[in-house]
Amino acid sequence: MENLVQDVRLALRALRRNPGFGTAALLTLALGIGGTCAVFSVVNDIYLRPLPFAHEDRLLRLRDSTRTPGGAIVTVNTNAPHFLEIAAQTRTLSGLSAQLGRSATLTGADLPAHVDEALLSPGSLAVLGVQPVLGRGFSKDEEQQGEGAGVALISANLWHARLGGDAQALGRTIEVDGRPLRVVGVLPPGYRFPYDADVWLPLRLADAAADDFAVFARMAPGATLGEVRAELDSIASRMPGRDSRTLPGYGIEAVPLRKSLLADEDRVAVALLAV
Numbered sequence: 001m002e003n004l005v006q007d008v009r010l011a012l013r014a015l016r017r018n019p020g021f022g023t024a025a026l027l028t029l030a031l032g033i034g035g036t037c038a039v040f041s042v043v044n045d046i047y048l049r050p051l052p053f054a055h056e057d058r059l060l061r062l063r064d065s066t067r068t069p070g071g072a073i074v075t076v077n078t079n080a081p082h083f084l085e086i087a088a089q090t091r092t093l094s095g096l097s098a099q100l101g102r103s104a105t106l107t108g109a110d111l112p113a114h115v116d117e118a119l120l121s122p123g124s125l126a127v128l129g130v131q132p133v134l135g136r137g138f139s140k141d142e143e144q145q146g147e148g149a150g151v152a153l154i155s156a157n158l159w160h161a162r163l164g165g166d167a168q169a170l171g172r173t174i175e176v177d178g179r180p181l182r183v184v185g186v187l188p189p190g191y192r193f194p195y196d197a198d199v200w201l202p203l204r205l206a207d208a209a210a211d212d213f214a215v216f217a218r219m220a221p222g223a224t225l226g227e228v229r230a231e232l233d234s235i236a237s238r239m240p241g242r243d244s245r246t247l248p249g250y251g252i253e254a255v256p257l258r259k260s261l262l263a264d265e266d267r268v269a270v271a272l273l274a275v
Contacts, residue, residue, distance in 0.1 A: 051258060052191050054129025055218075060228065061260035062086070062096070062215040067249030075253050077212035080205045081243045083121075085235065086215075086252065092223040092231045097124035098213035100203060101195030108175035110162065115176065116195045119147070119203035127218050128193075134159070135170045135185030138202045142184075146204030152181040153200040156189040174199075216257065229254050 053059055063075040064082055078086075078098070087096050098121035106113045122143040125131070132153065142149040152174065154163075163169040163183070173180045176199055192198065194214055219228055232252040240246045 051261075052130065052188060052193070053257070056129075056257060058219045059128065059257040060093075060217045060219065060225075060254045061257050062217055062232075063253045063255075065251040065253045066247045067251070073251070078215040079212050079245075080208065080210075081245070082239065082252075083213060083215055084205065085239060085242055086232070089235050089238075090217075090231060092220050092228045093217045094220040095123055095127040095218050097121055097127040097216045098203065098205065099124065099194060099216070100208060100211055100213050101197065104176050104199065106158075106162070106174065106176055106199075107178055115158070115198040116192075117176070117199045117201060118195050118197040119201050119208070121203050121205060121213075124216075127216060129218075130187065130191065132185035133188050134167065135183070137185055143202045144204065145202065146207050147201050148204075149202055150180065150182055151184045151202065152176070153185045153187055154183055155187055155192055155198040157192070158198040159186045217254070225254070225256070 051059075062078060064078050065073050065075045067073055080098070083096065083098050086093075090096075100119040102117050102119075104115050104117045106115045120138070122138075122140070125137045131137075133156070135153075137153065138149070138151065142151050154174070158174075159165055159169060162174060163172060166172075169183055169186070172183050174183060175181070181199070181201070187200070194216075217228075219225070232254055236250055236252045239250055
């Protein structure tokens with residue numbers, strides 16, 4: 001302890017003798033520490049912090065892929081016929097979720113506000129392993145009716161902003177693009193996946209056959225990523241005979257969800273932290 005006190009005294013004397021150097025050194029340290037903390041917070045958010053899904057390591061992102069004449073592989077969202085064929089044929093996936101995002105306007109008594117909506121195919125919350133913190137998910141009957149059911153799940157952010165965080169908010173109505181929607185559940189705080197959404201509606205795929213979907217899947221118990229990819233290759237090889245619109249060189253890409261969300265951001269963030 002005595003040595004530490006002596007070191008501090010010597011340091012203070014040195015700073016007094018050369019205040020310009022001391023100020024520059026302190027500013028350099030402050031900038032370095034501040035920058036490191038800022039970059040670490042980014043790394044923690046995108047690389048270290050668990051995603052808001054149960055058993056996220058079992059979740060995959062699926063995309064349609066095509067091979068160009070030059071040999072490059074192009075990936076796109078999955079269309080409805082392909083999604084239905086995969087769901088009907090797979091044995092290595094325990095469930096699939098098709099989601100469609102779009103912009104909307106929250107109307108009604110308050111000032112209009114922009115919101116993002118996400119439409120969910122039946123069973124999507126179970127596939128992702130997400131449970132409402134208030135209320136319930138969509139019933140089977142509501143999923144079969146699709147948007148016509150007139151029900152919605154909302155984000156915790158919207159629950160607080162428009163409904164005051166009232167525990168009695170279930171059954172109340174919000175108005176989106178002039179449509180009344182009855183609130184049946186509130187999703188966990190911070191959950192807005194995958195379109196930064198505040199409102200979720202049930203999706204009937206037959207009503208959106210011309211759209212392409214973000215598709216997520218959960219691997220069946222005991223299945224490996226290699227087995228899933230092998231099965232999807234087999235399904236893809238049969239797809240042209242089942243859907244005449246399937247392009248030549250068609251394939252189905254399966255990527256772990258975290259990797260698909262981060263792309264190359266994790267390596268960039270780690271490199272910044274090292275710098």
